Amino acid sequence: MRTQVAIVGAGPAGLLLSHLLHTRGIDSVVLESRDRSYVERRQRAGLLEQGTADILRDSGVGGRLDREGLVHEGLELRFGGAGHRIPLTELTGRTVTVYAQTEIVKDLIAERLSAGGDLRFESEVVAVDPSAPSVTFRKDGRTHTLDCDVIAGCDGFHGVCRPAVPTLRTFERDYPYGWLGILADVPPSTDELIYCHHERGFALHSLRSPTISRLYLQVPHDEDIARWPDERIWEELSTRFAVDSGWRLKDGQILEKGITPMRSFVAEPMRHDRLFLAGDAAHIVPPTGAKGLNLAVSDVTMLAEALVEMAEIGSEALLDSYSDNCLKRAWRAEHFSYWMTTLLHTDPSENAFGRRLRLSHLDYVVSSRAAATTLAENYVGFPL
Template sequence: MYENQGRDHRRRAVGAALVAAVASAGIENVVLEKHSREHVLGRIRAGVLEHGFAELMREAQCGDRMDREGEIHEGFFIAYNGEMHRVDLAGHTGGNSVMIYGQTELTRDLYEARDRMGGTVIHEAADVQPHAMDADAPYLTWRQGDERHRLDCDFIIGADGFHGVSRRSIPSNVLREYEKTYPIGWLGVLSRTKPVSPELIYARHEREFALCSLRSQVLSRHYIQVPLSDRVEDWSDEAFWEELKLRLPEDVAGSLIAGPSIEKSIAPLRSYVAEPMRYGRMFLAGDAAHIVPPTGARGLNSAASDIYYLYHAMVDHYETGDDAGLESYSDRALARIWKAQRFSWWMTMLLHRFPDHTEYDRHLQETELDYLFSSHAATTSLAENYVGLPF
C-alpha cells in the first residue's frame, strides 16, 4: 500500500514512480491522493532528471515519451565575472548526462502507466491516517465526503510530502530532525519563450544569483534570488526580466527573449532531513523525509533514489522472501541523501550572496570558482554529483 497525500508536487511524481515500478513487478498496491487528477496535472515544476532516475523510469516501463521528447544535456554553464564557464558533464563522468523533462509530464506518464496496468488511485482522500505502523498488520483510514474508509495492507509508503501525516505519525522519541534555513528565496517565472541557451546557466553575480533553465525549446523557466520578505505581487513581469538581464553576461542578456509569465512563484530555500526513514512497516520517501535547496537539482532526484531502494526491496520481499533491502532501507537511503544535502548546500553557498556576507566571504567564493575551473578533479566532483551518484 502506498500513500500519496499532501500538497507537495514533487512527492506526487515520487509516489507515482514507485507504484509504477512495483506494479510492473506484479505487486498489488493502492494510491491515496488528496487532490483530483486534474489538480495534480495542473501544476508545472522543474525537471532535471539525473542519469539514474531516467534509467528507473525505463525500468518501470514508463520512459518511452521521456526518451522521445526529453532533452539530453551533457553539460551546463556557470557564469561569473561576466564570463561563461561550461561544466562538461559527459566528459567528466564517462558519458553520463541529465535529462530535461518536466515533472508535470513525468507525472502524466506515470498516471498513464497506472491506467494501463489497471492500478487503483483513490483521489480526494481526506484525513488520511496511518495506524499500527509498528505492528504486523498496519492499516490506513481516510474520508471521502462523509464516508470513512479503511484499507489493511502489508506496508505503508509515506510519499506525502513535508506537510503530510506520515512523518508526523512517528513518535517524537524516535524521530530526529535536522534543518538549515536560508534567508533567501527564488522567484521563478515560466514563459512560452525560446530558451536563451541550449544548456542551463547558473549565474553568480554581485546583484545576486540567477538561473536560466528550460522545459522545452518553446518553454523557459528563469529564476532570480530575492529576499524572503518579497512577495510575487511585488514583481511585475517587466521588473523580473529587467533584473534577470542585469545578472547575466552581456551577450546572454542581449539574446534573452522576454514574454508574459505563465506561472510565477517564490520558493524559500532550506535543507531538511528526518531520521529514521522507517518506522515499523511504514517507510518515508521524498519530501516526507528530506528537502534540499533547488540549486543542485537534487530534490526530485534524491526522492527517486528512495524509490529505487524501496522498489528493489519490495521485489526481493515478495519474490524471494528476502527482507535485507527493507531492513537496510533507511540507512542506505540516508547515506545517499546526506551526500545530496552536502552537494546542494555547497552549490547554494557557492553561487548566492547572503545578507551577512563579508568581503572575506565574497573573496572565498571567487577563489572557489576559480579553483573549480582550474582543477580537473574539482570539476569532475561537481559533474559526478550533478549527474547523480550511483545508487
C-alpha cells in the same frame, strides 16, 4: 479493504513506486488528497539525473521522455561577466535530461490507469498505523480503512506519515533567500542551463522545451511577489546574466511566477515498523542542485526492490537496510545542494572578505579539472 502496499501520495514518488511494484506482481493502492487535475498541473523540478531517466525507461514509462526530453552534456557557470562550461559528459560519461516533473506525473498516471491501477484521488488520509498496518482516509464524506502489509509515506513535507514516526530526529537549515521563478512563453536563450553568480544575487536560466523557458532570481526569503512586475523581472534577469561577449537574454510573455523559500531538511530514520518514508516526506533540498525529484526516485526504487525481495523470498534484509541506504544518499545530495547554494548565492549578511572567497572558489571550480569533476559527478548523480 485490503492491499499489499498502501501508498500515501500521488506525486512522482508514490506513482513510480506503484508502477514498479505492479511490474513485479505486487498490488498497491495510491491515496491522494487532491484531484487528478491538480496533481497533473503542479509545477516542480525538471532536471533528471541519468539514473532517474534510466529507471523510467527501463520500467516502460520513458517513451515521451525520449521523444520530448532535452538531453544535456554540460552546464555553464557564469560569473564576473564571463561564462565557463562544465563538460558533464566528458568528465563523467553521463548526462542529465530536462523533462518536467509535471510530465512524469502525467505519464505515470496514464500508465497506472491503463494497467488497472487503483489510484484514489480526493482521498484525504487522516491517520496511519505503522504497527498493525492500515491507513484511514476520508472520501466522499465517508471514512474508510485500508489494511495492508506495508505503508509507503510519499505524502510530502506536510503529510501525515512523517509525524507517525515516534523516534524521529530532524536536521534542518533555512536560508535567508528564496527563488522568484517564472515560466515564460519564449524560446530559451541557451542550449544548456546557466547558473549565474552576480553581486546582486543568483540567477538560473533553465528550459522546459524548445519554446518555453524557466528562469529564476534570488530574492529575500520573505519577498512580496507584488513588488516584481514583469518588466522588473526581465530587467533584473538581463542585468545578472550580462556577459562581455554580447550574449542577450530573450524576453517574452510570463505565464507563471511565484516565490519559493529555500530549506534543507532531513528526518531520521526513514522507517518505523511497517511504515517507510520516501521523497519529500523524509528530506528536502534547496533546488540549486536539482536533487529533490531524483532523491525521491532513488528512494522508491530501493523500496520497491526491498518489497519484491520480501514478497518473493521472504527476506527483509533490504527492508531493514532501507533507511540507512537512503539516508547515505540523501546526505550526499544535501551536502552538494548546500554547497551549490552557498557557492552561487549572495548572502546579505556576508562581508567583503566572504564575497572574495566565493569568487576565488568559483574560479577554482572552472579552472581545475579535479574540482569540475567533483561538481559534475554530483550533478549527474551516482548510480544506485
